[in-house]
Amino acid sequence: MAENSSTHDKTAEELDATLKQHATSSEIVPQDVRPDSFQESEEFLHSRLRVLQPVLDTFKFLLKNDEWPPFRSDWVAVSIAPLCVAIIALLTYLILPVGPAFQVADLNIGLLFILGIISLIIYGVVLGNWGSERRGALRERLHAAAQLLSSETALTLGLVSALLLSGSLSMKEIVQAQLDQGQWFIFYVPVGFLIFFAGSMTAANHAQIDPPETDMRSAGQFVTKDRDVRWALDSLADYTSILMTAGIATTVFLGGWLRPLASYRDRFPKTSVELLDVLPGLAVAAISVYCFRSARKPQIKIRRVVMNSCGGICVFVALALLGSLFARETVTAGVHGAFWFVVKVGAYVYCCFWVRLTFPNFRLDQAARLGWRILVPAAFVNLITTAMAILASQNTGLPMRFTTIVATLATLGAAAWFAKESPAVGVAQPADGE
Amino acid sequence: VNVLNTCLFYFFAVLAVASAILMVTRRSAMHAAIFLVNTLLASAGIFVLLQAEFVFIVQVFLYAGGIAVLFVFAIMLANSAAAPRVMRLGRQQVVAVALATILAAQIVFAIVVGRTSLRLPAMEAAISARNTEAVGDALFHPFIVPFGIAAVLLLVATIGAVLMAKRGRDAFD
Numbered sequence: 249m250a251e252n253s254s255t256h257d258k259t260a261e262e263l264d265a266t267l268k269q270h271a272t273s274s275e276i277v278p279q280d281v282r283p284d285s286f287q288e289s290e291e292f293l294h295s296r297l298r299v300l301q302p303v304l305d306t307f308k309f310l311l312k313n314d315e316w317p318p319f320r321s322d323w324v325a326v327s328i329a330p331l332c333v334a335i336i337a338l339l340t341y342l343i344l345p346v347g348p349a350f351q352v353a354d355l356n357i358g359l360l361f362i363l364g365i366i367s368l369i370i371y372g373v374v375l376g377n378w379g380s381e382r383r384g385a386l387r388e389r390l391h392a393a394a395q396l397l398s399s400e401t402a403l404t405l406g407l408v409s410a411l412l413l414s415g416s417l418s419m420k421e422i423v424q425a426q427l428d429q430g431q432w433f434i435f436y437v438p439v440g441f442l443i444f445f446a447g448s449m450t451a452a453n454h455a456q457i458d459p460p461e462t463d464m465r466s467a468g469q470f471v472t473k474d475r476d477v478r479w480a481l482d483s484l485a486d487y488t489s490i491l492m493t494a495g496i497a498t499t500v501f502l503g504g505w506l507r508p509l510a511s512y513r514d515r516f517p518k519t520s521v522e523l524l525d526v527l528p529g530l531a532v533a534a535i536s537v538y539c540f541r542s543a544r545k546p547q548i549k550i551r552r553v554v555m556n557s558c559g560g561i562c563v564f565v566a567l568a569l570l571g572s573l574f575a576r577e578t579v580t581a582g583v584h585g586a587f588w589f590v591v592k593v594g595a596y597v598y599c600c601f602w603v604r605l606t607f608p609n610f611r612l613d614q615a616a617r618l619g620w621r622i623l624v625p626a627a628f629v630n631l632i633t634t635a636m637a638i639l640a641s642q643n644t645g646l647p648m649r650f651t652t653i654v655a656t657l658a659t660l661g662a663a664a665w666f667a668k669e670s671p672a673v674g675v676a677q678p679a680d681g682e
Numbered sequence: 683v684n685v686l687n688t689c690l691f692y693f694f695a696v697l698a699v700a701s702a703i704l705m706v707t708r709r710s711a712m713h714a715a716i717f718l719v720n721t722l723l724a725s726a727g728i729f730v731l732l733q734a735e736f737v738f739i740v741q742v743f744l745y746a747g748g749i750a751v752l753f754v755f756a757i758m759l760a761n762s763a764a765a766p767r768v769m770r771l772g773r774q775q776v777v778a779v780a781l782a783t784i785l786a787a788q789i790v791f792a793i794v795v796g797r798t799s800l801r802l803p804a805m806e807a808a809i810s811a812r813n814t815e816a817v818g819d820a821l822f823h824p825f826i827v828p829f830g831i832a833a834v835l836l837l838v839a840t841i842g843a844v845l846m847a848k849r850g851r852d853a854f855d
Contacts, residue, residue: 356813357735364739367747371719374754390758393751417814 333372333485337492339365344495345419347505347585349578358419359411362496363404370396372485391616396451398619403447405627409440409634410500423504429648432503436652439630439659441501443623448493449603450615494596502592505585521573525584529569536562621670626663633658691731698724711757715750722746736813 340362345351355361374393410433411417414425426432434441498504507524514523539559543552565587572583633655641651698721705717722745729738821829 355735357739360736360739360743360814364743364747367743367751370747370751371716371754374751374758375716390755393755 336368337488340492346589347582349582354420356418358417360417399447399451402623403444406440406443409437409630419499426503434501443627494593498592505589507588529566532562533566622666625666629662630659694724694727715753719746719750736817
């Protein structure tokens with residue numbers, strides 16, 4: 249087993265150490281060293297069950313005695329802070345449209361609801377750090393809050409550029425507008441999308457951004473010592489907010505539940521089955537075949553199990569996608585819409601983690617500079633140029649594609665100018681003290 | 683639906699009033715700020731029950747998410763970490779009680795008079811369906827002049843704030 253090489257090394261080391269230890273006493277007592285086979289099976293079991301680790305951890309934290317922060321700190325504030333973030337992030341799922349058929353509530357203030365709710369997340373950050381009476385905590389929490397403000401301003405302004413095009417705040421109507429205009433909004437306002445992406449990366453990522461003081465790993469993290477249920481809530485909040493941003497980006501910029509080439513309709517003769525709707529089902533079926541084939545290769549068992557379960561899931565999805573083609577039209581639209589929505593959200597989350605793991609340490613002053621000096625002004629310029637592009641195409645009859653390209657170029661030029669005008673300040677270590 | 687609405691209304695109303703009372707009586711400024719946010723959110727809930735979704739979200743966005751955050755910032759900056767408690771107001775209590783009595787009398791008067799004479803027009807279906815558009819229309823057609831004046835005022839305030847911040851920094855340098 250290839251993956252167990254480290255285990256072997258460890259066992260060899262242990263054995264070595266034990267032998268050395270007993271060499272002086274000139275008798276070998278092998279009870280200390282567990283038999284190889286036993287250890288291997290345990291390791292194997294462990295690695296396989298590690299998939300369930302987060303779930304089990306949560307139970308463990310719930311059962312564990314919660315250690316309250318020290319007496320003087322404000323434990324009410326500290327304990328409601330992660331709850332606040334997690335609940336807020338979960339609330340926004342209320343209005344994400346997963347396909348035309350799956351949406352809890354289609355509020356007419358749609359996107360505004362999400363933005364308003366997000367603006368409450370700052371309490372989580374502020375209160376979480378309020379309790380701790382550490383020296384320097386004040387500046388850290390102010391930094392974290394200011395940084396969160398800057399990225400939220402930027403991402404909101406990025407979204408507004410797409411709202412100019414959609415003309416509605418309702419999530420459903422935003423997707424409908426993209427269908428009507430025959431274009432996802434990312435192609436009309438790419439800069440808006442980029443600003444949203446960067447803003448949401450630094451906003452959702454506040455836990456990752458290093459404060460200049462390194463006694464605490466991150467400014468948005470409340471629990472410094474031991475992992476407990478508040479830590480679990482905190483990471484829950486983290487993941488839910490990533491999924492939430494992915495949902496927003498998918499709906500507003502990436503066409504929501506629409507498939508690529510959504511306005512291109514080509515039906516099979518004498519049926520209501522559309523040609524392009526067959527393709528995702530076939531693609532997923534092909535993936536499942538690939539999974540099953542690669543599971544049959546000689547390899548470690550865990551990989552085989554994973555491949556087999558992937559294949560099984562893909563078969564299920566492919567059956568659902570292909571089978572729904574013969575159902576009523578609303579069912580077809582619902583299933584396929586949900587499929588495309590999930591695929592797009594998955595791709596966005598993948599990109600998020602890609603960026604996040606590639607640049608794990610984003611310094612706070614860099615984030616602040618990016619937010620206030622580049623993203624926010626560029627977002628304003630983007631807003632103005634987009635509005636001008638829409639007006640120009642309404643008044644002169646030029647196609648939107650052309651005017652938005654001009655607008656995008658102008659915005660990029662302005663952004664480059666902003667970046668040039670605000671050079672990075674070396675290592676900006678502020679003077680010590682409060 | 684009506685029963686549910688009534689229950690929700692009393693829930694939010696009690697929540698709002700209770701948090702308001704707690705906000706005034708807490709000694710820790712931070713706790714008072716948290717209860718203030720709670721009051722604002724509870725009254726936002728009442729706006730939802732009135733089908734004024736736009737007003738609801740403005741309440742959440744501007745008051746709970748904006749102004750109250752500023753309060754929290756100010757509290758954090760003003761208090762050193764060691765002294766998060768404030769003294770109770772002493773002499774001002776008399777004035778406060780007098781003002782509160784006058785306000786309560788006004789409210790009671792308004793209710794007594796309004797019970798018989800006040801007739802709210804029925805809400806138009808078009809407005810309830812397109813809440814945000816209705817607000818936008820109102821802002822940009824009948825109320826364009828006050829809206830413009832408010833915008834200029836805010837711009838001036840922003841520029842002033844930036845100037846003052848810069849001057850303060852020069853003084854430190």
